[in-house]
Amino acid sequence: MTSAHFRPNIAPAQRAGREGAEVGLGKGLEYLLGESDRLVPLEEGTLQRSGTTDQDGLSGTVSYDTVYAARQHEELTWRHDPGRQAKYLEQPASDPSTHRTIEALIGAEIRRRLRG
Helix, strand or coil, X not given: CCCCCCCCCCHHHHHHHHHHHHHHHHHHHHHHHHHHHCCCCCCCCHXXXXXXXXXXXXXXXXXXXXXXXXXXXXXXXXXXXXXXXXXXXXXXHHCXXXXXXXXXXXXXXXXXXXXX
């Protein structure tokens, strides 16, 4: 019997895939922030301007940082200008189309890096 053993070096592909996933996630977080910004209540724009993304590798968050951001998000009885609403972050974050878009952004960046 004759045999040959082959062990490919997949480390470069793994690094490229992870790098692409991280870049894609960053783009996805920015996309989610943009979708949320379209719904965030506006008066002076302070709440909207406080929106930010934070990323650590393959984990990230979108948040708004004002003393009233959480209350504004949760208070369903407050009135808002047309097109603006409570749950301004939760609604786009839980929307399946947002998930698909973010996954597509991540996938595109992974493919881009694997192509070289």
